Ligand SMILES: Nc1ncnc2c1ncn2[C@@H]1O[C@H](COP(=O)(O)OP(=O)(O)O)[C@@H](O)[C@H]1O
């Protein structure tokens with residue numbers, strides 16, 4: 025199983041969109057794919073047409089993990105969702121709950137291993153008790169960077185953070201530019217710089233796409249990451265990610 029963590033320290037940079045888009049694009053290649061919503065806010069869960077698990081339920085609830093009970097299908101063939109659990113909100117205030125959650129994370133990773141070819145995890149922003157085991161287990165830590173003057177320093181901060189959280193994980197970091205508007209000089213320059221090839225960066229960039237912006241309101245939200253301008257970029261990015269597995 026190939027594990028991709030969509031991660032960034034900040035909110036609003038495109039992590040959820042990226043996790044959902046990569047999961048959809050992976051499933052379109054025929055890979056059995058699981059999207060795991062690790063953000064208690066549950067944005068990916070909603071986009072995938074599922075419901076957040078209430079306190080005491082979902083992958084964090086019950087005496088032991090039963091993946092069959094907590095995973096559901098999505099409108100996308102070959103894509104399942106492990107919905108967000110509300111109980112995740114309390115982890116940082118409760119060390120014993122955090123310890124239980126860490127062992128559940130390992131159980132989910134082990135349980136998904138034989139059933140899926142690709143696991144895509146939508147991580148909450150910043151560091152939680154679950155970040156170290158997750159980044160440690162990931163094959164790729166995929167980081168969307170919004171195109172703008174702070175893109176380079178955001179990358180440096182992120183690389184430092186990823187290594188501090190899970191030693192050695194810096195090598196797994198793959199950043200890419202998103203919400204690129206080629207009408208803006210700064211965006212074009214950034215894209216052109218990266219096109220030369222930069223360690224830790226993909227040459228793929230995701231354009232600003234109004235259908236992605238509206239996807240939460242769409243009656244079929246996954247459509248916006250299945251076809252369209254952003255979806256095409258995500259398809260290329262996904263091929264690059266899955267190609268790393270073969271390498
Ligand atoms: N390529 C894109 N084009 C247009 N809007 C985008 C794009 N990617 C993300 N967005 C929008 O940006 C906002 C933040 O994205 P989201 O994926 O929720 O970020 P995060 O999970 O990091 O908080 C959302 O409103 C989303 O629809």
Ligand SMILES: [Mg+2]
Pocket residue numbers: 036039040041063067
């Ligand atoms: Mg999010």
